[in-house]
Amino acid sequence: MTIGDGHDLKSRRFAGDEVLQACYDKERVLGRGDSGPAVKKVQEALIILGIPVPKVGADGVFGGETELAVRSYQEARGLKVDGIIGAETIGSLDSEFYTGPPEPSASPSTEPQMSEIPTPLKPESPVRSPRASTIILEGESPVEPKVPPAPSVKEPKVPPVEEAPDLEPLHVPPVKHAHVPPVPPVREVSARPEHTLRHVETKPPSTAPFAAPVTPEIPQADSQGRKFHSSGIWNEDSYLEIQGGQSMHFKVKNLHVHASTIRIKANNGESQGAAIQSQNSSDFEFSRDGKEPCDWRFDIETDSDTALLEWYLYSNWIPE
Template sequence: MTIGDGHDLKSRIFAGDEVLQACYDNERVLQRGDSGSAVKKVQEALMILGIPVPKVGANGVFGGETEIAVRSYQEARRLKVDGIIGAETIGNLDSEFYTGPPEPSTSPSTEPQMSKISTPLKPESPVRSPRASTVRLEGESPVEPKVPPVPPVKEPKVPSVEAVPGLKPLPPVKEVHVPPVPSVREVSARPEHTLRHVKTKPPSTAPFAAPVTPEIPPVNSQGRKFHSSGIWNEDSYLEIQGGQSMHFKVKNLHVHASTIRIKAENGESQGATIQAQDAADFEFSIAGKEPLDWRFDIETDSDTALLEWYLYSNWVPE
């Protein structure tokens, strides 16, 4: 890895990063399990391009969500879909953020020190300008040239508005009443909860559709409040505090149909096959004093699943 050898990353976000430059030079790759500032720069670049990492954000850890985002970018740009940052992927990202070479900086000019001589010296020019002499014929007195007088310039008169025929005065402007803008209710951030995933299947190179997170309504149609959300792409389980009634809305972001089954710790089990870009609802309820500790086991049909879930509850943490 040599920075400055002519084969360098050029964008402001990636230039000078030794790890990313090594990826660009085919000396290493960034993949699941890596961490550091180079991973964080890639996560930030993906989110700027509209490919979200909804749960973890730009935390500098190359986890499952980051791998899904990288695969989505590679699929959208027709690159090799392998979920790792190699020479092809980092080079393509760098070209999208490169805006051209920086403008050359101009160093401030140093003003010369002024001489302390009280009267500045003025050098005399070696070339003297010729002086016009008076034209005189032999035997005549000198003739002074006559300069014709310049006539005064008359100031043009601009006609007044009243003098323009057929011009009618404008009607008075009526005051327009602007109604006050209603205040926008601020939706609080998603509450913290315990989310653990148990990996049971290896990652796949199947194509993914880029996740698009819509605006989350604060209350669903049954009057339950928004609790939390995330993405499932493998078998996992969720431990969380909630109310007596819990409602999952699960959307399939994959290009193929996916089957999911959710099992609650109280014995309830629900499953469905969700077509591409469709959604399904799952309801669970239990009696007891709120808040209640819930555990859900999630089973998916394959390692190509990409399911975005939203959880609503009649009790949410403050």
Template sequence: MTIGDGHDLRSPRFAGDEVLEACYDNERVLQRGDSGSAVRKVQEALIFLGIPVPETGASGNFDEETELAVRSYQEARGLRVDGIVGPETIGSLDEEFVTGTSETLLSTEPKVSDVPTPLFPESPVRTPRASPVGPARAPEVPPVEAPKVPRVSAPEVKIPQAPEVPVAEPPLMATQAVPIDQPQVHVTKPITPPMTQLPHTVDSQGRKFHSAGTWRGSNYSFEAEAGKSIRLELRNLKTTESNIRVKTNTGEIRESVLLPDTLVNLEFSAVSEPIIWRFYFEADKKDSLIEWKLYSNWIPGESK
């Protein structure tokens, strides 16, 4: 690893960090089990970009939550999804923060808290600063009665306002946890918990990305306002296989065996839309860790 060889990280957030520079030079990687300030910088950058590390926050420890956040970032940016910070991933993160001068970045970028709460980045468009105007000096006069020098004030500088740029965000899934043995209740507006937000994608059936989350433990449930054609994508993040069973409030039941790091797609349908879908999950292991993504032919915000 050589800093200053022309192949270096450029953003003030990462430049000069020996571990991250080595990752950029493809001499090492950051992955689950690693720890230190380099891991903390990556976690802070992900939180700043709106991809949370839900439980640990910027702890400096590369755990399962950090790996899931890295995977979400890689999928959102069209990178190889492996949960490892290598030259491609750190290079993409570095480009996210190469905006304006170093002084502007360091003075305007908000500090990231260690509290595991999702933060949303400010607009990269910065308001230009007015040039400082020094006070005018009175002319030198002979040692007689000094004339009064009028006070000179700085001219008023109009600061142009940055144009508002509309940012398209994916709709958030409306969800509410419901015990499996609880009878179904009519819900008009489900509650929305924190979840991973990703850009819109469309599958082969024209269904758009709706929402995503992580299922932990043996039992789990959530609700979603969606269309009549649903695809539920599941990935087992554990190193052992897991038998799962999914039931909906429409009476459909799907069962499957999830192999480690393998995708499984489950299809569901209804007779009308929009509809409040309720999903109940059961797994044969209490320590299961499953990532899910929901795709629908209708998502909140579209005309009904």
């Protein structure tokens, strides 16, 4: 890894970071379990691009939520979806935040530089200019210089101006003021990211930061009154560690053009699976006893790494 060899990250957000530069030079990758300032920079960049890390935010720890956010970005940019920061992914992120080289600085001043003087200058003697001095000869009075008189200028004759006849005043109809509707007040928009992982629609790579597409409105409760907890996408084997209530409900939709098989195993011993046709949904429910909030872990198995499943989770207890 050599910074300054011509193969460098260019954006102000990533340039000069030795860990991310090593990823760009294919000398290492960032993945689950890594931590530090480099991971935090990637998390902040994803949040700015509209792919939030809802629960942990930009905490500098590469956990499950950060991996899902990286996968969402890779899916949206048409990159290899592996959930790690390698040369291709950090290069794509860097290109989105690179705004070009800095503008050239102003041209140097053309004023001459003052040379250093070892000793102070002596002030000049107050000698008046010969032209400004009055010459007086002995025995004579001062002679004032003769100034030729200015040539006389004849003023041109101006003919008298005849008074204009009185004119009737013009009748100007009153101006009706147009009705201007009041300007509605500006609504403040919070800069905090949404507290859910959302699937981002796939589109070709772009050199400018993109905004997350508008997704259908998510129901805030299911048929049993459980509240919306979180959401995201799965496209291969994964796991999810979260806090929830005693009753948990997954609604999983298949976004792929082919049918996909999924199995969800919970840490309470329950395991459920289903084959979901394209654009169809399936429901998976889990329950347990204990004091809320409950610590849940769900292991997800899919039939292939080409699966694309969008999930919504509902719970009878949600984080504040």
